[in-house]
Amino acid sequence: MDLGLSGKVALVTGASAGLGYASARALAAEGAAVMICSRDYGRITESALEIGRSTGVEPLPLECDLTDEAGIELLVRKVVDEFNRIDILVSNAGGPPGGPFSSISAEQWDQAYNLTFRSTLHLCRNVLPIMEAQQEGSIVVITSIASKQPIPGLVTSNALRAGLNGLIKSIANEYGPMGIRANTVAPGYTLTERLDELAEEISGREGRSKEDIFEGWTANTPLKRLGQPEEIGAAVAFLASERAAFITGQHLAVDGGSITGTMG
Numbered sequence: 305m306d307l308g309l310s311g312k313v314a315l316v317t318g319a320s321a322g323l324g325y326a327s328a329r330a331l332a333a334e335g336a337a338v339m340i341c342s343r344d345y346g347r348i349t350e351s352a353l354e355i356g357r358s359t360g361v362e363p364l365p366l367e368c369d370l371t372d373e374a375g376i377e378l379l380v381r382k383v384v385d386e387f388n389r390i391d392i393l394v395s396n397a398g399g400p401p402g403g404p405f406s407s408i409s410a411e412q413w414d415q416a417y418n419l420t421f422r423s424t425l426h427l428c429r430n431v432l433p434i435m436e437a438q439q440e441g442s443i444v445v446i447t448s449i450a451s452k453q454p455i456p457g458l459v460t461s462n463a464l465r466a467g468l469n470g471l472i473k474s475i476a477n478e479y480g481p482m483g484i485r486a487n488t489v490a491p492g493y494t495l496t497e498r499l500d501e502l503a504e505e506i507s508g509r510e511g512r513s514k515e516d517i518f519e520g521w522t523a524n525t526p527l528k529r530l531g532q533p534e535e536i537g538a539a540v541a542f543l544a545s546e547r548a549a550f551i552t553g554q555h556l557a558v559d560g561g562s563i564t565g566t567m568g
């Protein structure tokens with residue numbers, strides 16, 4: 305199936321590794337012009353080269369800390385200066401601090417809000433006027449299954465990701481008449497650096513081995529395996545694409561069946 309992404313201009317944030325990288329790679333493989341960012345210029349440049357080597361389309365790498373509002377404004381301006389438009393925004397960053405409610409400080413709540421909610425909010429505030437002028441555009445936010453089903457010990461993610469679902473649904477409702485779609489992809493347990501860090505954190509807190517934690521996640525997934533980043537990237541590319549032209553305001557779990565309720 306041709307996703308119709310050839311020649312589209314995409315901005316993918318938090319793309320030096322993991323799910324952002326896999327999403328950027330999927331879009332580049334479909335022929336989109338991609339701009340990618342992370343906090344580390346060396347790392348994001350290496351990722352751009354890798355994507356270029358494997359797809360033949362080399363993304364433009366940029367340094368940006370998504371917790372910095374001015375940095376986001378500059379990032380979006382650079383995409384427009386380079387390509388004159390933005391067809392696709394994939395909003396993604398690292399995960400917020402983990403732990404149960406009783407363990408999270410006020411400072412950690414602020415950090416979590418800045419990284420997980422405010423970054424998407426400001427990306428949308430800067431990108432939507434451009435998409436509105438074009439009368440087309442597609443936003444995909446990478447969230448988590450925590451947005452639909454709270455995960456024990458991940459209270460910041462549970463709270464902020466449910467809020468993101470409300471934000472993206474509201475944007476879908478308000479901007480649909482302007483030809484702009486907005487959706488989220490909610491990954492389940494997927495093999496990235498973040499998952500390894502999460503296992504390390506839980507292991508320290510609960511005194512269980514990392515192997516035991518990974519086995520528990522696998523056992524609780526109906527497909528009896530963890531996800532691969534490419535499987536998230538494929539869902540992001542589809543939702544961003546022309547083939548999903550009638551899909552907006554949706555929160556697509558890509559989780560091997562981990563959300564077991566009927567709203568999953």
Ligand SMILES: NC(=O)c1ccc[n+]([C@@H]2O[C@H](COP(=O)([O-])OP(=O)(O)OC[C@H]3O[C@@H](n4cnc5c(N)ncnc54)[C@H](OP(=O)(O)O)[C@@H]3O)[C@@H](O)[C@H]2O)c1
Nearest residue numbers: 318320321322323342343369370398399448493494496498
């Ligand atoms: N992996 C999973 O199983 C899973 C499941 C559900 C939800 N998620 C969520 O999906 C998102 C991506 O997860 P992942 O597993 O791909 O994480 P990851 O492997 O830790 O990668 C995170 C990416 O975001 C970048 N980043 C982090 N903080 C940033 C900041 N302040 N500004 C700009 N870039 C930043 C990192 O690049 P630099 O370090 O180079 O800046 C890196 O490229 C996270 O929100 C995570 O919580 C993951």
